[in-house]
Ligand code: SF4
């Protein structure tokens with residue numbers, strides 16, 4: 101019975117993963133077709149475009165870096181329903197920092213293995229970072245040289261996006277490949293790390309120096325002062341806002357639908 | 366007993382050690398604590414209920430989602446609620462264009478306030494955010510936000526999960542970029558043309574709560590005209606976020622939500638939430654390991670105050686703020702060894718050992734055996750003490766409030782309805798008289814023989830404000846044949862007049878009017894087929910007084926010119 105359930109979970113998980121990837125590919129294709137199809141609403145005024153282009157480009161570069169970071173994540177199957185979510189890497193790292201050197205061979209070997217895999221992961225991260233930076237740089241270059249200044253603002257943005265899409269795609273693919281490798285390296289590193297902990301004898305506490313800000317009194321008065329300040333600010337802002345007639349603006353927006361704001365047109 | 370053994374000591378030391386020896390090699394094989402300790406065989410149903418019953422937090426989440434979306438009838442009528450409770454912002458992300466919503470969205474209102482900051486200061490909304498920040502901070506995320514609830518439910522789908530790491534931690538700063546760029550910078554920079562960029566380009570709550578329920582309702586068929594690039598983009602964003610939430614815990618909250626980012630600033634000083642007693646904390650890191658958010662420390666800006674780490678802390682260092690007043694203090698009891706709670710016995714033993722060692726070394730009074738209350742095996746005293754009655758009273762009051770809200774919004778509150786059926790193209794337009802901003806009035810029938818372009822707009826509506834100058838240009842071009850009437854949705858004197866004066870629109874030949882009613886339906890808008898709530902809406906009435914063209918959504922100068930030229934031929 102139990103195995104049956106687990107199997108269902110397993111296959112369902114696989115199905116969903118494959119399905120998600122398929123949906124993702126479709127969505128990317130769709131987005132690309134929206135960009136390439138030049139189906140942009142005529143409402144977008146030139147001034148709005150010139151202003152938001154700069155913001156958009158910065159945001160896209162960010163997004164490329166961010167997607168890379170995001171896919172480089174630890175990927176482990178959930179061990180079962182009802183079990184607490186535990187990612188021990190953080191704790192293990194901290195404990196490792198406190199584990200004293202010990203002469204046992206096993207311990208040293210485990211440590212070496214763990215360090216080796218940690219290094220591998222570091223190199224992977226550097227490679228990923230380099231590729232992402234290159235892609236970001238190419239996006240910027242595309243931006244600098246590729247704008248068709250004779251065209252309308254809407255067209256400019258489209259040209260920009262068209263130029264950047266291949267580089268964004270390249271960043272995504274390389275990050276995905278690196279993630280797969282990183283996952284393998286991570287599980288190897290973790291295995292050694294656990295071994296290391298089991299082999300370690302005792303976990304002496306490192307005395308931590310307390311900063312001045314950790315003084316109880318300082319903390320209490322900082323928090324209380326901040327609370328009072330925020331409360332005074334909040335109340336005076338609200339009262340001023342009401343007196344200044346800002347509330348009808350809130351209501352006007354809340355009881356009417358701006359079709360653009362909810363993404364219809 | 367050597368040091369290692371002492372570290373591993375729990376309530377049942379010998380048995381525990383045996384377990385370690387046996388179980389070490391079998392990585393990932395778990396025995397659930399519930400299964401181990403079932404002294405009495407409870408009924409099947411009881412066992413099922415124990416395993417599946419909702420937590421208190423889940424009940425609060427569902428409760429708040431229902432309460433803030435109590436206008437259920439709106440989902441059937443396709444109309445949003447327009448009553449006075451929309452003056453009040455809900456604490457969580459809850460789109461005000463959702464037919465169920467009975468309050469305003471704090472993030473939407475904030476962007477709107479920034480977008481109209483060239484007319485009015487945005488202090489009221491800043492005050493509201495400060496107030497919610499001071500009271501709740503990210504407790505809103507953990508307990509009160511419907512979007513957070515939705516993501517947690519999606520995450521329950523059993524699949525492999527992407528767990529947190531230093532990369533997700535870096536990624537969690539993306540929401541601050543979104544906050545600065547989309548919520549603050551773009552609306553402020555483009556204050557002339559209201560552009561709530563987060564709502565427009567990202568917000569999944571607007572798509573799932575506002576756009577989709579409205580579009581699905583047949584009464585709003587004319588909204589389908591506007592679908593295009595923007596909707597495609599927003600729909601893609603919604604799907605990506607929803608699918609992402611299946612694999613990644615609170616995908617949207619952790620990486621994208623600017624409201625969560627804003628509330629995060631207040632987490633340290635908020636009156637509600639979890640707090641960490643650093644004198645007790647042994648720095649073992651179990652709490653951080655257990656937490657699914659990208660926290661560095663309990664209660665930092667990423668912590669959503671869900672309280673799930675409270676029972677995990679072996680040193681009882683985490684508790685609710687204000688717990689002496691109205692919440693239980695850290696209720697950890699010595700009942701089951703911590704190893705049983707750990708996902709993997711090997712790690713669990715190591716971690717428990719580490720925690721014990723650290724706790725003993727740090728605190729002079731030795732901590733009792735390191736163990737936490739196991740929710741399934743922990744013994745709780747049952748008795749009808751004072752706390753029971755307080756809790757009962759709280760549940761009853763909450764229930765009564767919810768039922769009251771559901772009854773009020775769905776059965777008592779009525780939107781005013783026009784007596785006449787709404788118009789369509791080809792019908793003779795009803796005559797109407799409306800007041801203008803400088804006291805003059807406008808009667809449609811007095812303008813027979815001219816083409817009258819009636820545009821329903823609002824100062825808060827980006828496309829409305831963007832297209833009106835083009836309309837005015839066309840009007841002045843055909844000034845002897847065309848009349849342009851711009852009907853403002855609400856509160857002309859307070860919201861629109863300062864806008865008109867600021868932008869110099871008072872010099873235009875267009876006539877600015879205000880629709881007949883305020884908080885209920887805008888009657889002329891409804892009569893002319895606009896539905897009374899969606900903007901912009903344009904109607905062209907020909908020389909004979911017949912409705913020749915209507916468009917819900919932005920129209921643009923070129924289409925208007927073409928339509929007018931067609932009529933003039
Ligand atoms: S982060 Fe945003 S969406 Fe998530 S729970 Fe908080 S307010 Fe809601």
Ligand code: SF4
Pocket residue numbers: 641645646647648649650651652653663677678679680681682683
């Ligand atoms: S679990 Fe408790 S003792 Fe351990 S680090 Fe967290 S707060 Fe401190």
Ligand code: SF4
Pocket residue numbers: 639652655656657658660662663664667668669670671672673674675
């Ligand atoms: S630190 Fe604790 S209260 Fe905060 S989000 Fe994590 S588990 Fe919840």
